[in-house]
Amino acid sequence: MKFEGTQSYVATDDLKLAVNAAITLERPLLIKGEPGTGKTMLAEQLAESMGAKLITWHIKSTTKAHQGLYEYDAVSRLRDSQLGVDKVHDVANYIKKGKLWEAFESEERAILLIDEIDKADIEFPNDLLQELDKMEFYVYETNQTIKAKQRPIIIITSNNEKELPDAFLRRCFFHYIAFPDRETMKKIVEVHFPKIEQTLLSEAMDIFFDVRKVPGIKKKPSTSELVDWLKLLMADQIPEAVLRDRDPTKAIPPLYGALVKNEQDVQLLERLAFMTRRQNR
Known part of the structure; x- marks a missing residue:
């Protein structure tokens, strides 16, 4: 199935070509362009046109890469152990799944939007290289490997607030949304x-x-x-x-x-x- 735009989203031929190339190559699609040119909306409309689930990870300056995988709430577990709560014996009760985990465990192919990746720390993109390459990650607390059931289509947006690492760029298909004529x-x-x-x-x-x-x-x-x-x-x-x-x-x-x-x-x-x-x- 190829992306041809939607009734509510005008996609240029170059943009449609970029989306379909990234899907064929199974590479993340890195989208840059002026704010307000429809970068985020592209993922929403792609999900609509394909009838796929959209999973959105909004990046902030404080966001860390591991939050996209999972977070372990050790403080809650310690508190529950002091209170004698039964669920404390299963560490999985204190694992909060991140957006990548959610996309990886989806039974049907999902659209994962990593929105405004340039807002995060400069090391953030590099910290996701292996997970985006191999479509899997390891959960140390539960001793399990989470593998993607269906490889998600990944859309990554950037407003060019900072340069992205070369190693990360090599793994992406890039498209710049030029300002519309x-x-x-x-x-x-x-x-x-x-x-x-x-x-x-x-x-x-x-x-x-x-x-x-x-x-x-x-x-x-x-x-x-x-x-x-x-x-x-x-x-x-x-x-x-x-x-x-x-x-x-x-x-x-x-x-x-x-x-x-x-x-x-x-x-x-x-x-x-x-x-x-x-x-x-």
């Missing part, structure tokens, strides 16, 4: 708003791509932010004429809070508007 963006928006007025969409996209092209802007608006902005424009019934006939001395678009997300960029747009006013005198 105007035509692709139009298709994405129409998935969310199939009845959107085309004139409103055209004018809004003009402003959106203009803001992204402003030199020095710190946080370029993303696809998800465009979708949010259009939702507001339609909810407030902002006419396309307001966008089309906007004053060039006012660089900040209406309801800009959905697009511009920090004060530095707001100030930058305000300075551009001030410079435009001076040039027009």
